[in-house]
């Protein structure tokens with residue numbers, strides 16, 4: 154008897170039976186762009202096929218050069234390319250998996266000057282204005298899709314996913330926002346959907362009946378001028394009639410100003426949209442977005458919201474997600490915490506994607522977890538992300554590991570992050586490591602500040618002693634109204650009605666959100682929808698309502714000395730969400746400040762290099778978020794005594810206190826010990 158009967162139920166699609174209801178959704182890794190990276194991509198997918206996922210979808214491949222996401226990006230348009238892809242499909246099939254190729258034409262999201270679209274309407278997130286296609290041009294693009302699907306079939310794929318959502322090419326034809334045409338491809342809703350329907354109809358003609366066609370349909374555009382619900386439903390019906398096997402849910406265009414996948418979006422926030430759509434078609438429907446645990450997926454399916462669940466990032470975090478669910482070991486899943494730090498932020502920076510909590514993702518050929526030939530007695534000091542990753546990785550390889558932590562609990566900086574509203578997922582990573590420590594038999598010493606004497610006799614010593622908050626040298630910094638972010642967030646020290654936050658890095662922004670939020674919106678879907686203005690798409694066009702953020706319980710000032718934009722260093726795909734949240738909560742942001750002094754009156758500021766415009770912030774509390782300094786006392790003692798030590802994480806480099814770097818560094822080190 155499984156805890157996930159709906160999730161693990163096979164699905165008979167006629168010519169093929171999927172072993173369960175789990176699809177690994179499309180996620181660009183950057184390995185798609187060069188044929189020479191295909192062996193790495195094959196290893197990446199094969200590992201996930203072995204992990205039991207029912208069906209996988211590749212990152213997007215453009216059907217031709219005009220559809221390129223970026224110049225020389227992933228394309229499938231020649232037989233030579235198709236032949237090379239055999240290596241990937243063979244590897245997946247040998248591992249018992251199934252895989253579909255996603256066909257993605259970026260349209261006006263193409264980051265090059267030769268982009269095309271329904272009309273010459275520039276996207277707000279792209280400097281290049283597209284050219285409006287002629288009638289012949291539109292037909293050429295349709296043929297490119299069909300040829301691409303044919304090539305995917307030749308390459309051994311089990312199907313294709315036609316990307317019709319997220320504001321890409323097909324979606325641009327569907328919505329009035331971007332389709333201003335007056336010919337048979339524009340105007341009425343029927344004309345606007347002609348392109349999508351023609352692509353599916355002609356693809357089915359080309360590939361025959363025994364090949365999957367998944368159509369990703371935008372069910373809530375979340376932009377002005379998006380599709381109405383009637384249009385969405387009519388499109389779904391025609392897509393089914395045109396020969397699609399499965400309809401997948403797409404939510405929100407890339408230019409939408411509503412977050413759809415970041416960690417502050419509540420789990421399964423959009424499955425009600427799929428549920429509203431499902432009764433209108435008879436083919437299986439997939440739902441997606443912020444589903445990361447078997448229990449969450451099971452509840453969605455048991456409610457009847459969808460027939461299948463698509464997850465992309467959770468499979469970067471843990472290739473064995475399905476195996477663990479099947480074996481009732483869900484507590485061992487390394488959960489995607491939706492941080493985007495190593496996946497989407499990398500893709501947008503044109504770097505290869507990986508995963509913050511699993512640095513082996515898309516590095517399977519490089520970072521192999523091989524058993525050690527010589528078992529060593531290893532001490533790891535510090536149970537923050539770096540220490541935890543080092544300890545479990547070394548233990549997984551067969552080493553005898555002891556972990557020392559001065560605190561009473563593991564987690565380090567993640568113990569702070571998980572208390573920030575909208576970052577509750579960070580607790581999952583701590584839970585994962587706690588379980589891994591148990592399973593791998595690491596001997597954990599909590600509440601024990603390791604001394605040099607404690608570490609005598611170990612073959613290797615890994616120091617992950619982390620950081621302490623920096624105390625800036627401002628006159629009056631020891632005033633009772635001054636607290637560190639650790640005292641506020643972790644220790645819960647009381648904070649007044651008006652607060653100045655010194656330092657506007659990642660932690661200053663997090664602390665500002667912490668101070669301006671009454672209850673965590675992540676835990677209350679209705680509150681979150683109200684905050685961002687997410688409406689019912691069956692009633693409100695594109696699901697785009699009016700935001701009604703809850704008022705902040707206190708006045709917060711967020712300060713930085715630099716003159717530049719606050720939050721400029723935040724992640725590419727998450728920074729805008731934090732900046733919008735601060736604006737919603739009316740956090741007053743002051744930059745280019747000088748901290749003159751702190752006294753009973755408050756925080757005395759001046760501005761600019763000339764120390765002008767003196768201003769006193771008459772606040773009750775001042776919270777210091779001015780970065781960190783490495784804790785290296787033990788490192789200094791041990792290195793001077795000539796002991797072999799490895800220093801990692803914040804203890805190594807506080808300036809870049811960064812969990813992604815820490816876990817990656819720790820994992821790589823542990824693979825060499």
Ligand code: NAP
Pocket residue numbers: 623624625626655656657658659660661662663712713714715722723724731778779780781808809810811812
């Ligand atoms: P940070 O990003 O280095 O920011 C610290 C801020 O304090 C700086 O912006 C700096 O700005 C100010 N500062 C530095 N020295 C100061 C001094 N002596 N006096 C007054 N102000 C000073 O550090 P953090 O905010 O602690 O974040 C650490 C790391 O955690 C980040 O690098 C990030 O990787 C990670 N993190 C990210 C997020 C996120 O992305 N949402 C959230 C939390 C943590 P000025 O010098 O201009 O004033």
Ligand code: SF4
Pocket residue numbers: 466467469470488489490491492493494495496497507508509510511
């Ligand atoms: Fe998930 Fe973060 Fe890993 Fe991306 S980097 S897969 S969002 S945990």
